[in-house]
Amino acid sequence: MSDLAFLSPSLASAVDGVSPRYRSPLEHALAGAGDALRDLSTLGKLEVRRELDAALEAGAPEVVRIAPNRTLVLCEAEAAPALAAQLGAVDVSAALAGLALSGERLMRRLTDLDLDGLPAMGAVAGIQCTVLRDEDEFRLFFAQEYGDHVAAVVLDAMAGLR
Numbered sequence: 001m002s003d004l005a006f007l008s009p010s011l012a013s014a015v016d017g018v019s020p021r022y023r024s025p026l027e028h029a030l031a032g033a034g035d036a037l038r039d040l041s042t043l044g045k046l047e048v049r050r051e052l053d054a055a056l057e058a059g060a061p062e063v064v065r066i067a068p069n070r071t072l073v074l075c076e077a078e079a080a081p082a083l084a085a086q087l088g089a090v091d092v093s094a095a096l097a098g099l100a101l102s103g104e105r106l107m108r109r110l111t112d113l114d115l116d117g118l119p120a121m122g123a124v125a126g127i128q129c130t131v132l133r134d135e136d137e138f139r140l141f142f143a144q145e146y147g148d149h150v151a152a153v154v155l156d157a158m159a160g161l162r
Contacts, residue, residue, distance in 0.1 A: 025097045025144040029151035036158060040098025040139060041147070044080030046073040046089035064119050064132060072130060072141070097144040100137055101154060107138050109157045125153035 024041035048071040052063065061083075062074040075083055077093060084091045101107070107115055111131070113122040118133040127150055129142040142150060 025147035026099065026151055029148045029155075033151075033155060036101070037151070037154065038100035040100055040141070041096075041144065042077055043093070043098055044073075044075040044077045044083070044091070045093045045096045045098070045141065046075070046080060046084050046087060047071070047092050048073060048087050048089045050088070052087070064130065066119075066121060066130065095144060096141045097147040097150070099140045099142075099150060099154065101140070101158075102137050103161075104136065106154075106157055106161060109160070110154065125150045125157075 024039050026039045026041055030037055030039055050069055052071045061076070061079070064072040064074065066072055073083065073087065073089060080091050080093055083089070104115060107124075111122060111124040113120055113124070113131060115133065115138075118131055118138075121128065121130050123129070124131060124140055124142070127142050127146045129140045129150075132139040132141075140150070
């Protein structure tokens with residue numbers, strides 16, 4: 001078992017009649033946000049800490065290269081345990097929160113990252129994030145303990161654009 005096994009929802013088990021339940025760290029912070037922001041925290045997030053074999057990479061739902069020997073794999077939460085075993089990955093689903101937002105103008109208020117050079121890692125709302133881009137949508141993945149802070153800063157920046 002790796003040192004990060006405690007972050008893997010698939011390894012959680014019931015104790016004394018209490019069953020673990022995975023909830024988004026952004027659940028309360030985004031309660032009034034409407035459709036402007038999407039919570040991606042419940043996605044499966046796997047970290048591969050070696051060169052990923054091309055055959056394995058082709059079978060993974062979404063592969064994001066962070067460094068030559070470090071890859072983030074995004075998938076449906078239900079598929080995470082089996083895919084982690086197949087890839088030899090660490091399941092960091094519970095460790096990372098995720099947020100999707102739209103608009104380059106908004107992102108420019110939140111970060112100094114080169115938005116044309118994504119995916120990248122860097123500061124967004126003052127917090128280290130992995131940032132992905134799909135046309136005008138940006139997806140942020142960051143340590144879940146900063147969820148309230150990131151959501152508050154993003155919502156404040158959005159309010160300033162109205």
